[in-house]
Structures are given as structure tokens and as C-alpha cells.
Amino acid sequence: MESKNKNLPAKLHIRKGDTVKVISGNAKGETGVIKTVLIEKSRATVEGVNLITKHVKPNAQNPQGNIEKREGTIHISNLMVIDPKTGEATRTGRKANEKGKLQRFSKKSGDFL
Template sequence: MERKSNKQPKLGIRKGDKVRVIAGDDKGKEGTVLEVILAKNRAVVEGVSIVTKHTKPSAGKPEGGIKKVEASIHISNLQLIDPASGKLTRVGRKLDEKGKLKRFSKKTGEFIK
């Protein structure tokens, strides 16, 4: 019988990061991460993967209609844009001077906020 792990997956992308889509229909588009869905390894990026949602009129929202909403995209299709250099970079994790684990850019070696 396998043992289940309760560890949270360590993703290189967080809410508020500026990312570029590197694969899929929206390849090349850039935006900021609005939400990260850890359970599914997906993220919602502003202005990327727009889908059409049809909303039914109800007592709370009598207008109903068609709305354009951002759908989630898999984390593997996103790459972080380094805040310092503005280039795409991979993300690593290492200890800072205080002994706290922080993210850093593998391209420049600098810590990311």
C-alpha cells in the first residue's frame, strides 16, 4: 500500500508574477498571474486563454448574457519573466543570508521578491 504525501507542490510561479505563455494557442502572450490552483497545477493569467461563458438570468443577476473570462492554463506552459532583466528565466530555490528559502532567477542568480 502506497503512502500518500500531504506536501504542497513547489511551483516556480506565484500570484502576481509576470509570465509568458511558451506553448499552446496563446503562445507568446504575456500577463500577470491572477490565481494559482495548486491541486491541478494550473494558473489563471490575465488576458490569456479567454473563454466565452453563457450566464442564465436569475433574481440576483437579471441581465444574464455572454461574458468573456480567463480560463486556467497548465503551469508547464508558463515561464517566469525575470523582474530584473525582463528575460525569460527558470526558477530555483535557495537559502538567503537569514537562512530562509527564497526563489531566485537561474539566469541572473538574483532573488525574486
């Protein structure tokens, strides 16, 4: 996804803090809140979804080392925003609000997100 202006990143349909549903992949059907969005790679980290095992080497603070579970990134094309009104996954669009500022809205209910 590239924007028309090469210096600016493309607009995404998701943002940090959104509740999303995974629509494909190993974590299909799971929901969670977005923790981070990597715009350059078009990927996002979702809380509690796509857990991976990370081996941590021993160091001064942690002489034993350990194996920990953490969230891996998911491509944003595999995520859909959940409509707060209906609780279902929905597509999003952009339209001007009362003040004339572009804002995201749910295509299912028509409410602003």
C-alpha cells in the same frame, strides 16, 4: 507533480502576483500577472490570457443574461516566470538568502525574485 510527503502539495515555480510568459498553447508568447493558482490541479489563471466565452443564464439580478469573456486556466508547465531585471522568461531555482531562508532566484540573472 507530487511531493514526497503525500499530505503536502508540491512546490511550484510560480506563485500569485508573478509576471509570467506563456511558452506553449494557443496563447503562446502572451504575458500577464497570475491571479490564482490551483495547486491540486497544477493550473493557474493569468490576467488577460486564455480568454474563454462563458454564457451566463438569466437570474433575478441579471434578467437578460449575457455572454462574457473570462480568463481560463493554463497548466503551469506552459508558464515561465519573467525575470524583473532582464524582462525575459527565465527558469527558477531555490537557494538560501542572507538570513538562511530558501528563496526563489532567476537562473538567467541570479537575482532573487
